[in-house]
Amino acid sequence: MSTDLSQTIDAFVAAFNEPEPDLDRVMSFFAEDARYLPGHGPELHGLAAIRAEFAPQFAGRYGTMTFDVYDQVIDETRRRATIRWACRLDLTGARGRRAFPPVRWFARLRYNGRMQWHGLDVFHFDTEGRITGKFTYATFRLPLWEKTR
Secondary structure (H helix, E strand, O other): OOOOHHHHHHHHHHHHOOOOOOHHHHHOOEEEEEEEEOOOOOOEEOHHHHHHHHHHHHOOEOEEEEEEEEEEEEEOOOOEEEEEEEEEEEOOOOHHHHOOHHHHHHHHHHHOOEEEEEEEEEEEEOOOOOEEEEEEEEOOOOOOOEEOO
């Protein structure tokens, strides 16, 4: 695991954006005692709870999700990082057919199957470069989703 936090963040986001995202690879970035605040629920503790939270996304329950990072602040000394991103959701392809039907139908009718929202993640790292805290701040409620171009 790299201790260059910028490279770690880039690799972590890339693991989410693979054509077939790999949950095991994403989980390899977390420390055993990591905490995760998902942005829509209570803080989760430990690898099993974090994996369970990510599992539906990696199973394609929300279609194809990709994250475009457009701002990054790294504090190597304090082992902290923040990224601002757009999450793009595509329900038009094969993974889109796995999505929860009401979401899929609504997204296709209202947004032609493609939408996005914005958020940020604040990361805390241990001395080995593993994520000890991932705190997500985003608005997931409608009508704040946006149609993508």
